[in-house]
Every structure is written in structure tokens, then in C-alpha cells.
Amino acid sequence: DTKVTEGGLNVTLTIRLLMHGKEVGSIIGKKGETVKKMREESGARINISEGSCPERIVTITGPTDAIFKAFSMIALKFEEDINASMTNSTVTSKPPVTLRLVVPASQCGSLIGKGGSKIKEIRESTGAQVQVAGDMLPNSTERAVTISGTPDAIIQCVKQICVVMLESPPKGATIPYRPKPASAPIIFAGGQAFTIQGQYAIPHPDLTKLHQLAMQHPPFTPLGQTTPGFPGLDATTPTSSHELTIPNDLIGCIIGRQGSKINEIRQMSGAQIKIANATEGSAERQVTITGSPANISLAQYLINAR
Numbered sequence: 001d002t003k004v005t006e007g008g009l010n011v012t013l014t015i016r017l018l019m020h021g022k023e024v025g026s027i028i029g030k031k032g033e034t035v036k037k038m039r040e041e042s043g044a045r046i047n048i049s050e051g052s053c054p055e056r057i058v059t060i061t062g063p064t065d066a067i068f069k070a071f072s073m074i075a076l077k078f079e080e081d082i083n084a085s086m087t088n089s090t091v092t093s094k095p096p097v098t099l100r101l102v103v104p105a106s107q108c109g110s111l112i113g114k115g116g117s118k119i120k121e122i123r124e125s126t127g128a129q130v131q132v133a134g135d136m137l138p139n140s141t142e143r144a145v146t147i148s149g150t151p152d153a154i155i156q157c158v159k160q161i162c163v164v165m166l167e168s169p170p171k172g173a174t175i176p177y178r179p180k181p182a183s184a185p186i187i188f189a190g191g192q193a194f195t196i197q198g199q200y201a202i203p204h205p206d207l208t209k210l211h212q213l214a215m216q217h218p219p220f221t222p223l224g225q226t227t228p229g230f231p232g233l234d235a236t237t238p239t240s241s242h243e244l245t246i247p248n249d250l251i252g253c254i255i256g257r258q259g260s261k262i263n264e265i266r267q268m269s270g271a272q273i274k275i276a277n278a279t280e281g282s283a284e285r286q287v288t289i290t291g292s293p294a295n296i297s298l299a300q301y302l303i304n305a306r
Helices: 021-028 030-042 064-086 105-112 114-126 151-167 205-216 248-255 257-269 293-305
Strands: 012-020 045-048 055-063 097-104 129-132 142-149 186-189 192-197 200-203 240-247 272-275 284-291
Touching (some): 012 021, 064 151, 105 114, 105 142, 114 151, 257 272
Antiparallel strands (some): 097 142, 272 284
């Protein structure tokens, strides 16, 4: 029963990492040079998931020693990025390098150990911080394991995690985590395009340009219709009204302190919003939104977001 020593065990292992777009960019490097070098020098297969997602999955496969080499190169690259970002910043304390592994939930128990004994042992012997997420990642049976520390501590930590993963393979089928593309709703109002981020509508210059071009060159018109396609996007569209009912106990959060929230929604959406007075015995309030279809859809969105 040989332990996983450097190149001692020639087992092929796969480790998945979850990275933000910026981190992935750093690993890929200009024209893919960095990742190419990592693949060549480590001998590990390094795959990066496609897609314009805010998160990407980086899969590292190979014999254990190749995996450790790839990990050390990634950790050192992130360390370099941290140093570079600190040269002209006022931050005095240096943030640690952080990697997020994606591990099948069925293996997390062995990683944590009885009463947390294993994870405690890994933390103490490597000096790295190790956190296993309580919840599974969306639509998967995997959990995120976050490791942070110096590059050296991280490499030692990954070695120990590999040992655990080899000793207790996943049970049952694993549903892998796949990051979702960031699909922010897009709203057109007053000749401008906005994407919704959190509770704010952010003007989106590229989409606005596209939208203005579309307004100048109307696409083909559906039969029997004379308006350019993109209904409801033209500022000259007639106003209409839309009724909503909102439970009494939620109306306060939409109105806000002294009407601050509802005024904000009116300003952002450009729609008129009237809230009817409470009627006896009814648990709901009637809300009427008036404006162009674009204004109404924005107002509705903002009300739902509240």
C-alpha cells in the first residue's frame, strides 16, 4: 500500500477547479501561451470549459505528480497576479492565493473526517485554510472546497486531498456542476438598452448602439403590421396600463420609507405607478402601471425585484 509520494503512484486522477473569468484569463495567458506552457511542463491535461459564463471549470487530469506540478504552476501564477495587483495599491496586508476545487459530495465526508478530524489534520499539517461548502453547487451533486494560503501550503494541501480522494472514490453517480451563463435581463427604454444587475438598471452602450441601428433599419415587417419589429422599444409607442395585485404585507417594501422606493422605481422606469388604497377585508392592493410597454416592463421588473 504505497502512499502517494512524488511519482510513487501512477494513478490517473481528475481534479476540477472553479474559477472566475479573470482567473481563467490569467491561466490561459496571451494567445493561450500560459496554459500551453503549463500543459507541457506538468504533463497534465488541462481543460477549460467553454462559454461566456462568469465562472468556468478548469479540469486537470493526469498522474498525481503531473497534477501537483500543474497545481503549483497555477498557484504560483495567482501569487504573481496578487503581487502585480499590489504594486500600485495601498493594501498593506497581502491576500492569500485562493483556489476552489469542485468535489463530489459523496467524497466530502471522507475529506472532513469524523467530527472534522481529517480536515483539521490537513489544515494543521499544511498551514492552508480549507473550507468545505455546506450546500451543493446548483443542479449538481458537487460541493466547492476552498483552499487558501501560500502557494506552498496550497500544494501540500492538494496532495493530501488527492490522497483522500484516491482512498475513498465517489459513491453512486455524480452530477457535475456546470456554470450557467450570466443572462442578465435586458430592457430597452427611451432608446437605450439596460441590463439589470442586482437591483440596478445599468446602461449598456453596445446594446444601445445595436438597438439604435435596429431602429434605423427596421427588420422585415410581419404580415399585416406596419411597425418596425422591436415592438415597444420606440419612445413614440402609445402608452398603455397594466394592473398588478400585491399582498398587503409586501406593499411596504415596494413603497419604502416615505415613498422613497416607489419614487426610485418611477424614476428608473419612467412609468406612472398608482397604488390603490387598501380595501376593507381584502389582503391585496391594486397597483396600476402606466407608460410605454418598455416603461411598464421595467417597472414590473423593479417591483418584482423588490
